[in-house]
Amino acid sequence: MRILSSLRVNSRSASYFGYFRSISVAHTRKLVLWGLSAALLLTFLVGVTSAPAGAQAVNATVLGTVSDASGAPVANAKVTLTETNTNITRTAQTNESGNYVVPDLPPGTYRITAELRASNARPKRAWMCS
Secondary structure, eight states, X not given: OXXXXXXXXXXXXXXXXXXXXXXXXXXXXXXXXXXXXXHHHHHHHHHHHHHHHHTOOOOEEEEXXXXXXXXXXXXXXXXXXXXXTTOOEEEEXXXXXXXXXXXXXXXXXXXXXXXXXXXXXXXXXXXXXX
């Protein structure tokens, strides 16, 4: 017994088959490109948003006011911050309101002193915590 099978392909059916196959390949290429574009965009966004977190500063700023025993502000006093482990010092001068600012201090333990030198007097030292 013999089974005969025949497949009839005419020019019209072959052209339709080729057309749909080319759309399928083109569609697959577009999907791959969209996927790669989305992955690159996501990688870029994660990289851009996480960069500032890695560059955060760990230094501090010390703000204070120097005042005398009566509570009056001391202008033009020399404020010295000394890191206790390394003996590195930073200095600042108070303004007319007795305020001072020492920016960009690395982490550590500091001793803060203030002194005011009058024209013919010895410097007066005071410990401060404000």
